[in-house]
Amino acid sequence: MAEFNPKIVAFLCNWCSYAGADLAGVSRIQYPPSIRVVRVMCSGRINPAFILDAFKNGADGVLVAGCHPGDCHYIAGNYKAQRRVLLVQKLMEAFGLEPERLRLEWVSASEGDRFASVVKDMTAEIRKLGPNPIKMLEVED
Amino acid sequence: MPNEKLKFAFYWAASCGGCEIAVLDVNEAILDVVAAADIVFWPVAMDIKYKDVEAMADKSIDVCFFNGAIRTSENEHLAKLMRQKSKVLVAFGSCAHEGGVPGLANVSNRNEIFETVYLKSCSTNNPGKIVPQTSVGVKEGTLSIPRLYDTVKPLNQVVDVDYYLPGCPPPAKRVAFAIGAIVKGELPPKGSVLAPERSVCDECPRKREEKKIAKINRVYEIVPEPEKCLLEQGIICYGPATRGGCDAQCIDANMPCTGCGGPCPNAIEQGSAMISALASIMGIDSEKETSFDPKKLMDQVKDPIGTFYKYSLAGSILQRKVKK
Ligand code: SF4
Ligand code: SF4
């Protein structure tokens, strides 16, 4: 059986994690081609509805990455993102989705290697979990 | 077109019956309704059979107020029938709008529900293990009942809806306003929600200072101060994420808003909007301290589906619990 290649939607903050991903690219650090990047101006911009919509549309995982605590360019967007992610994880559990499919990470613009290892690690974890169960739902009445 | 009366219909699908009362709550204004319109179909109040409606010409009913979610084959059949027979179809109440409280059944499914209700509940005595079947043979012939669906849906997932009148039930003032607009021919564009473009907070008289919460208080845990914003007292109040039109009537009764007015204009989803709002104001005072434990803080939120989707689960992005 072919290996399951998860699809991960990654919401990356423009000022840090997106630059970190860029650095991973220009430094030619290898990581799995599992992520689909959406650039946002701040992790605090991520409406929980974006995350739920990604899962509804079949994403196997969602990564939210922002500036380290204290470094958010809008002062506290990352703290809010952290608490939103925690609530969405609780919600996912109630909906029958493994909360590990949603991850929050702090990645700075200089941490290309860290970005690559986050993606590697998350891809491996989701590979273990298997595909998003929403995709497996049979059409029912 | 002198003296030509409008034709109204009222129907209830998966609902509690409260919306029917809400129609009567307009009190003497109901007489204006009767003066302006003939009610041609209203199962709760009149003896008319489905076949009589089926015999009516298409689009011969001017306005149908449809309350309740779609949960059975009968609900779906009537939704389609009323759509076919009515010029204007109004989703009346939270259940028709977003699934409402019956929509919370989407954390379960038909088999589980039958098992609990007919086999496992402690007051059940059912040695024959009989659960509802959609048809059964008796000596007179075959009897059939509607089929219960696994997933509850709001009305607009089954048929095209012209207007929404949210509320559990819709406040009498909104009902009277909607009927008035219909009678005067002053309806807004199709698809509109017949409620003001503001949130419940905008209608709430309580004093607001600074929104920050360190501890969540459930309603039975504290006696709230009468004039201060409930959310600022740690009670999860859905006012910021709920469309107004009710004059914040629950808050007036010292209870938090639980969201029956549906999402605010332009919100993608009501539950997500409330999650965002609550997460923004929890722990603001301590978020920069090294001892800050956001997980412990957020774990104070119990029952996330019941809290954030009390009336809107069936109409939400995820809609139902994943059942394998
Ligand atoms: S949160 Fe609730 S109590 Fe506070 S202003 Fe809004 S509606 Fe009123
Ligand atoms: S305060 Fe909230 S729950 Fe109460 S009627 Fe108004 S919208 Fe509904």
Ligand code: FES
């Ligand atoms: S600017 Fe990067 S998380 Fe706010």
